[in-house]
Amino acid sequence: MERIIRAPRGTTLSCKSWQTEAPMRMLMNNLDPEVARDPANLIVYGGTGRAARNWQCFDKIVETLKTLEMDETLLVQSGKPVAVFKTSEWAPRVLIANSNLVPKWANWEYFRELEERGLIMYGQMTAGSWIYIGTQGILQGTYETFYAVAKKYFGETLKGKWVLTAGLGEMGGAQPLAVTLNDGVVLAVEIDKRMIERRLNTGYLDTWTDNLDEALEMVQKAVKEERPLSVGLLANAAEVHPELVKRGIIPDIVTDQTAAHDPLTGYVPAGMSFDEALKLRKENPQKYLELVYESVVKHINAILEMQKQGAKVFEYGNNIRRLAYDHGVKDAFNIPGYVPEYIRDLFAEGKGPFRWAALSGNPEDIYKTDKKVLELFPYDDHLRKWIELAQKKVKWQGLPARICWLGQGERAEFGLAINEMVKKGELEAPIVIGRDHHDTGSVASPYRETEAMKDGSDAIADWPILNAMLNVASGATWVSFHHGGGVGIGYSLHAGMVIVADGTDLAHKKLERVLTNDVGLGVVRHADAGYEIAIETAKKHNLRMPMLD
Amino acid sequence: MERIIRAPRGTTLSCKSWQTEAPMRMLMNNLDPEVARDPANLIVYGGTGRAARNWQCFDKIVETLKTLEMDETLLVQSGKPVAVFKTSEWAPRVLIANSNLVPKWANWEYFRELEERGLIMYGQMTAGSWIYIGTQGILQGTYETFYAVAKKYFGETLKGKWVLTAGLGEMGGAQPLAVTLNDGVVLAVEIDKRMIERRLNTGYLDTWTDNLDEALEMVQKAVKEERPLSVGLLANAAEVHPELVKRGIIPDIVTDQTAAHDPLTGYVPAGMSFDEALKLRKENPQKYLELVYESVVKHINAILEMQKQGAKVFEYGNNIRRLAYDHGVKDAFNIPGYVPEYIRDLFAEGKGPFRWAALSGNPEDIYKTDKKVLELFPYDDHLRKWIELAQKKVKWQGLPARICWLGQGERAEFGLAINEMVKKGELEAPIVIGRDHHDTGSVASPYRETEAMKDGSDAIADWPILNAMLNVASGATWVSFHHGGGVGIGYSLHAGMVIVADGTDLAHKKLERVLTNDVGLGVVRHADAGYEIAIETAKKHNLRMPMLD
Numbered sequence A, B: 001m002e003r004i005i006r007a008p009r010g011t012t013l014s015c016k017s018w019q020t021e022a023p024m025r026m027l028m029n030n031l032d033p034e035v036a037r038d039p040a041n042l043i044v045y046g047g048t049g050r051a052a053r054n055w056q057c058f059d060k061i062v063e064t065l066k067t068l069e070m071d072e073t074l075l076v077q078s079g080k081p082v083a084v085f086k087t088s089e090w091a092p093r094v095l096i097a098n099s100n101l102v103p104k105w106a107n108w109e110y111f112r113e114l115e116e117r118g119l120i121m122y123g124q125m126t127a128g129s130w131i132y133i134g135t136q137g138i139l140q141g142t143y144e145t146f147y148a149v150a151k152k153y154f155g156e157t158l159k160g161k162w163v164l165t166a167g168l169g170e171m172g173g174a175q176p177l178a179v180t181l182n183d184g185v186v187l188a189v190e191i192d193k194r195m196i197e198r199r200l201n202t203g204y205l206d207t208w209t210d211n212l213d214e215a216l217e218m219v220q221k222a223v224k225e226e227r228p229l230s231v232g233l234l235a236n237a238a239e240v241h242p243e244l245v246k247r248g249i250i251p252d253i254v255t256d257q258t259a260a261h262d263p264l265t266g267y268v269p270a271g272m273s274f275d276e277a278l279k280l281r282k283e284n285p286q287k288y289l290e291l292v293y294e295s296v297v298k299h300i301n302a303i304l305e306m307q308k309q310g311a312k313v314f315e316y317g318n319n320i321r322r323l324a325y326d327h328g329v330k331d332a333f334n335i336p337g338y339v340p341e342y343i344r345d346l347f348a349e350g351k352g353p354f355r356w357a358a359l360s361g362n363p364e365d366i367y368k369t370d371k372k373v374l375e376l377f378p379y380d381d382h383l384r385k386w387i388e389l390a391q392k393k394v395k396w397q398g399l400p401a402r403i404c405w406l407g408q409g410e411r412a413e414f415g416l417a418i419n420e421m422v423k424k425g426e427l428e429a430p431i432v433i434g435r436d437h438h439d440t441g442s443v444a445s446p447y448r449e450t451e452a453m454k455d456g457s458d459a460i461a462d463w464p465i466l467n468a469m470l471n472v473a474s475g476a477t478w479v480s481f482h483h484g485g486g487v488g489i490g491y492s493l494h495a496g497m498v499i500v501a502d503g504t505d506l507a508h509k510k511l512e513r514v515l516t517n518d519v520g521l522g523v524v525r526h527a528d529a530g531y532e533i534a535i536e537t538a539k540k541h542n543l544r545m546p547m548l549d
């Protein structure tokens, strides 16, 4: 019998305070069937990104949180609760380290070996750190990215343009809606029928077919009529993309969100159904991987050809360029990464995927905070457009939550306002505030967030470590440090933080520090690398950088 | 003109409190000519382990510490002071991350490239984290190790036995005295005359020669007379060792402390003087490296041959086995590492290189704490023997300091006793308490501290990250996280902590937590891996491990 996990709602505490109730509810929320990709196996999203190492560990984490005192800290090692120590009221209640390996051993093969022996867990970014909030989490980022593409190349709108992509998984599932929100048309190739159904059910995808001709007909009609439309195509990208090239059909924009960062569980080779793939993956992983490599080569060669014929192409952080490169596509890196192309300038101002969730489970709490954020930042039209669209189009998954990209200063201001609302009883219960690991100061990832840094510091990982330690020092409620994540083992290190706004004065102090420092370090990191926008932002917000004094 | 750095002594503060005075003095102390290997280049020990990235950064760190408030935290990225943030009284005053790289980029070549571009610094273990205390730091560990060898194979004494080793650098320089303290004879091969002189001057080495025959004569005479003796031989190990094999002269024990973990700057190839080596290293690093590889192969093959002929051999954490292995010596790993052979059981009880230094600069402060530690743990004969020997044989280098291996429970008890002494005015000034990164719970290093773990978790690096975060959460005064260290880039990750006992009540609370939790996590790490001694230690000290509840 399958266990169904769902976070408790309302104001009755299972734990001794909201400081521990919050991580408990958010851990459970990560495994809510509305939220998680494969809750039976504790998999939240992104290949095998898990919330806890196994069910026994999950139960022990919950049990421990229920008895944890306000000056105790639980330590979680790759999803296993290993110790409780007495710390202080200022300390985080939970410290998490997931998937970390000594560099020379940092490869998938070795990782999987350790995983099989029950010694390690893949934490992805927000899976093992308990702040994944469903596909909305990525929807805003994807919306921002397609908006940035539109801004750079198509006059701020995707009207009458079409996007080709693949992968409608937990992150990739945000693509169709993100494109239609920008008034464009999208053809999204996905090999797993359940994923297509999931997106249809949540309203992220408009329609689907398993017939390429039919799909193209729908797409071309919508493009002609300048009407937004998203079409799911049940097929394999490694077959569809080369076929389009053959037919001379070139999209305006091409990207990809198959989980290619994890070739064994995240990419399905051409020539087989999803179920056949599952079978072969188990029975003959070596053979499976060989077929994946062949397919990825075809897939990327097709994208490169589309690029040559004028399509705007970019890699969307799944490390598929590297995989293709390693298997012979020497010009795979002609495809630019999305961060240097579209996101770097936002990071330099401290903007990134800020998010919050209502521990009450009451959507009204989120609507009230939506109102508050628009009140606080009335000058931000783009923010207003997003919040309005999100209210209309985003269905709740698990605990109601909201995401938007706020920058230095704004995050702290808004966090304090939320705490004030909780204090005054305007909200039913406390709010947790966090962010993706994929943020301005929290990650070193040379093929994604730190690709092509101005000073060449792409691979320097001191920053995410400082970020984790600074968040512990500043009063975050839980802090995590992961290896791997979206780009896979060996390719990134990143830190996460979540903080509870429970309306207390202590929370006020902590929120002020955490929401200033966490993002402040991101601005500093970019200023240190020489980005003008960051240097200005640091000055404007009085961030103290001794070497610039 | 060369700058001479020396920590201020006495009780006049340059900073706003002892919490910031302490890191300032300890940073300066690391560069004291009595302490540092090459202070002009900010190199403290272990190849190129630095205290700050450059002089400009050093000055800015000092300047910033002088103005830092009790609720502010300075962030140091690879020896550069990058930011100051407002945190809290419970937070560390300094957070340090050195030499960290994303795993796929974690190799010497890439590191050196970044270093040349001024973007990164090699932090070693206690160099970049400001708690190196000269060769005494390693003397106790080396003494413990040779004692463990004696215990395992020679009836608790090295009387009438002889040790062959090489390298009299900052760490390796402790070997001669550690052997003679165990009543043995040692022949230490060293290619740099200045290093031999340094050891003679500090009384760590008894005598020297540049003539192999003369050296052997002295050694053989002392062995015969069962008289402790240390002989420095100005020569190259890659020449001496094979020559000994050729002559059929087999030592009782063989190890090595050339800085082979960093082949370009730490190992001198056969066939040239030290000065010639320096020149070639600069002019043709590629050629230099090729010669190093050839020499290391000869060096290790000689040790393997001695092992076959009955010598007890072990690698002493400089990764020389791996270097030899990579260049063709396929049985290099027949040489065991010293940790699984001799240190693991100590780690499992939480024992490790605990240390403290007198910020006053007054040796009396250390003698008083020596007395205190013996009073507190009267049952520990081995400890008594060490403290008495240290008082007799160890010359102060920089600020007076002491090291001894204390375990779970003992560290906190002693730390609190020190704080009480400061409070009562029994000591002239506060004491800093810290440890090497090379400790029970602070490091992942599959060729050294975590070699051959019982459960196969050698390469899992979640533990040092949890250790760093836990020390931040528990109230350490400064916390560091490094990559590289003794075994070099790619091979280890480790955390450090230092805490100031300034006699205040807040320090009391912090000391209790930090000195319990820091080592407690080490016991937990070993208990989690299945070591019985650790499980018993955890039970005895009521460490809470949820999965063992």
Ligand SMILES: NC(=O)c1ccc[n+]([C@@H]2O[C@H](COP(=O)([O-])OP(=O)(O)OC[C@H]3O[C@@H](n4cnc5c(N)ncnc54)[C@H](O)[C@@H]3O)[C@@H](O)[C@H]2O)c1
Pocket: A037, A045, A046, A047, A138, A141, A166, A167, A168, A169, A170, A171, A172, A173, A189, A190, A191, A192, A195, A235, A236, A237, A238, A257, A258, A259, A260, A261, A262, A266, A267, A268, A269, A270, A316, A317, A318, A319, A438, A485, A486, A487
């Ligand atoms: N851009 C970002 O901000 C960002 C953030 C996080 C993760 N990612 C990366 O994006 C990728 C997707 O993440 P996810 O969470 O959606 O992964 P996922 O595992 O949930 O989904 C991947 C989907 O791709 C489908 N797929 C695999 N191979 C296919 C093929 N050949 N043709 C068609 N469909 C195929 C799978 O059936 C699955 O539904 C990952 O690599 C992830 O690491 C990007």
Ligand SMILES: NC(=O)c1ccc[n+]([C@@H]2O[C@H](COP(=O)([O-])OP(=O)(O)OC[C@H]3O[C@@H](n4cnc5c(N)ncnc54)[C@H](O)[C@@H]3O)[C@@H](O)[C@H]2O)c1
Pocket: B037, B045, B046, B047, B138, B141, B166, B167, B168, B169, B170, B171, B172, B173, B189, B190, B191, B192, B195, B235, B236, B237, B238, B257, B258, B259, B260, B261, B262, B266, B267, B268, B269, B270, B316, B317, B318, B319, B438, B485, B486, B487, B488
């Ligand atoms: N065992 C431990 O606890 C421990 C701790 C830290 C470091 N280490 C490792 O031990 C090694 C030594 O550390 P260190 O700080 O003394 O390094 P160091 O650089 O200060 O000294 C190395 C010495 O070896 C000499 N040398 C180099 N090649 C030689 C050769 N072929 N023949 C003779 N002499 C030669 C050099 O002249 C130098 O004096 C390092 O690899 C270090 O990482 C061990």
